[in-house]
Amino acid sequence: MRFLRCVYAEWLLLLPRFTRTRLGISLLALGATLIWLNSRGLEPLTVALQAGALAAIIGAAGLAGSERDHAALATALTHPTTPLALAAGRWLAVVVPASALTIVCAAVTGSQLGAVFAGVAAAAAVGACGLTAVLLLGNGAALALFLCMAVAGAVAPERLVDLARPGVVRLTAASALELGPALWHYRDIATGDWGAILHAAAWTGLGILLASACVARRRSALH
Amino acid sequence: MTDYALTLCDVRGHGVAGISLALLSGEIAGLVGPAGAGKSTLLRIAAGCLKPVSGEVRVWGAKLEAPAARQLIGYAGENAVFPAALSVREILLYYARLHCAVNGERAPQRLVREALELSGLTGDADTRVETLGRADLRRLGLAQAVLGGRRVLLLDEMLSGLDAIAGRDVRSRIAGLAASGVAVLITSRDPAALERLAARVLVLREGRIVRAGPLATLLGERVLEVILDCPPAEPPPGFRVTATGLEAPLRGRTVEAALALCRAHRLAVRASRVRVKSLEEVVLETHDVR
Numbered sequence: 018m019r020f021l022r023c024v025y026a027e028w029l030l031l032l033p034r035f036t037r038t039r040l041g042i043s044l045l046a047l048g049a050t051l052i053w054l055n056s057r058g059l060e061p062l063t064v065a066l067q068a069g070a071l072a073a074i075i076g077a078a079g080l081a082g083s084e085r086d087h088a089a090l091a092t093a094l095t096h097p098t099t100p101l102a103l104a105a106g107r108w109l110a111v112v113v114p115a116s117a118l119t120i121v122c123a124a125v126t127g128s129q130l131g132a133v134f135a136g137v138a139a140a141a142a143v144g145a146c147g148l149t150a151v152l153l154l155g156n157g158a159a160l161a162l163f164l165c166m167a168v169a170g171a172v173a174p175e176r177l178v179d180l181a182r183p184g185v186v187r188l189t190a191a192s193a194l195e196l197g198p199a200l201w202h203y204r205d206i207a208t209g210d211w212g213a214i215l216h217a218a219a220w221t222g223l224g225i226l227l228a229s230a231c232v233a234r235r236r237s238a239l240h
Numbered sequence: 241m242t243d244y245a246l247t248l249c250d251v252r253g254h255g256v257a258g259i260s261l262a263l264l265s266g267e268i269a270g271l272v273g274p275a276g277a278g279k280s281t282l283l284r285i286a287a288g289c290l291k292p293v294s295g296e297v298r299v300w301g302a303k304l305e306a307p308a309a310r311q312l313i314g315y316a317g318e319n320a321v322f323p324a325a326l327s328v329r330e331i332l333l334y335y336a337r338l339h340c341a342v343n344g345e346r347a348p349q350r351l352v353r354e355a356l357e358l359s360g361l362t363g364d365a366d367t368r369v370e371t372l373g374r375a376d377l378r379r380l381g382l383a384q385a386v387l388g389g390r391r392v393l394l395l396d397e398m399l400s401g402l403d404a405i406a407g408r409d410v411r412s413r414i415a416g417l418a419a420s421g422v423a424v425l426i427t428s429r430d431p432a433a434l435e436r437l438a439a440r441v442l443v444l445r446e447g448r449i450v451r452a453g454p455l456a457t458l459l460g461e462r463v464l465e466v467i468l469d470c471p472p473a474e475p476p477p478g479f480r481v482t483a484t485g486l487e488a489p490l491r492g493r494t495v496e497a498a499l500a501l502c503r504a505h506r507l508a509v510r511a512s513r514v515r516v517k518s519l520e521e522v523v524l525e526t527h528d529v530r
Contacts, residue, residue: 026338038324086323089321
């Protein structure tokens with residue numbers, strides 16, 4: 018119960034950030050762009066997946082990406098909370114608006130319920146992964162992840178790996194695309210594929226744990 | 241149970257070379273010393289931000305690792321950073337919710353109100369943190385440190401860089417907290433800042449306490465200042481040359497005896513006065529004696 022209250026305290030940081038920083042407008046712009054792309058032929062399932070994943074990355078950057086946010090974590094850790102509660106709360110703050118955007122986009126584009134689930138699962142997995150990336154490497158990592166998800170993440174690895182030369186590069190690219198959170202994986206959640214659901218769940222759990230490890234490291238960086 | 245609010249027992253590591261100290265409830269102890277002496281590191285170890293290689297820290301007898309102990313200890317860093325885009329009230333509410341998660345019977349708004357009053361930030365409660373000046377940032381640091389009824393405060397350079405009015409205000413607030421039973425360990429690069437606040441002073445150098453004691457004892461020594469018509473070629477034994485003449489600690493001898501020594505060295509004494517030694521001089525003495 019204590020843990021959940023700490024998570025709740027953490028995620029309430031989102032509300033002022035949403036209206037006072039570029040976070041809110043960025044998410045609205047993303048939603049508008051995806052809906053416009055849908056009117057130009059982008060399929061509704063891809064819209065839902067992109068909405069969830071890309072909004073989660075934007076959220077992670079907006080809520081934990083800046084150097085100031087990193088430094089502020091150290092002050093928060095001098096209060097009765099834990100790195101895990103802090104990471105879980107930030108993850109929740111990342112996922113809730115991303116999921117809301119997914120639902121709105123799915124409603125506008127007339128997606129099936131399965132597509133909404135797939136989009137929310139993508140938001141959860143990519144949000145956890147994105148949170149770890151920004152805590153570790155800052156907003157540059159968020160940009161790289163955003164471009165990766167927007168372009169490469171939607172394509173199946175077989176198609177991308179064929180572009181690379183055989184050898185180590187090919188193997189690495191194939192492994193990364195197979196193991197990492199990628200939207201082509203999560204398309205199958207729409208049809209109830211358990212492998213894809215477990216993949217998303219595993220990345221969510223692993224991402225939160227890695228993010229909490231990054232938060233714990235900030236304790237010693239207190240100024 | 242113990243009488244001590246905070247005890248550090250032979251703490252070593254991160255440049256701290258075996259420090260033991262005990263702080264009573266309501267006591268204000270000052271840590272002074274040059275940059276790199278280990279003041280901030282010691283505070284960070286006491287706050288649990290750094291793990292010592294050996295030794296232990298206890299808060300009211302409980303090990304620092306225990307959640308109950310961590311709840312009692314508040315820390316304000318020299319350059320504390322707070323989440324961006326939030327107002328003072330929202331930042332304190334955020335921290336207050338963390339305290340209420342542990343101690344559910346108290347409303348977070350009440351904790352925020354108390355912290356705002358104790359730190360003197362009530363008037364700036366709705367100001368965004370980015371627009372706060374240095375003094376108000378220090379007050380916000382103090383507010384988040386006292387939040388939740390903490391009984392031990394670790395304040396790193398809380399008085400540094402403040403103007404006279406803000407400095408006096410923050411000093412009086414810290415003294416008020418101590419009067420209510422809160423134990424305070426405060427560091428300062430500028431010893432003068434602690435002269436009107438700390439009851440006990442610990443002088444640190446190279447990670448060790450090189451001098452410690454009640455402020456009144458450390459500053460008890462009187463110094464004779466002698467103003468001369470012209471600077472001496474060589475000062476009499478026990479005296480040192482200053483910009484206006486000479487000075488020397490009295491150390492038991494009378495003023496007349498010290499002045500007689502000056503006259504014996506054929507020095508033209510224009511005026512003299514006796515003053516109390518400053519904390520800065522105490523720190524400099526410990527630095528000079530190796």
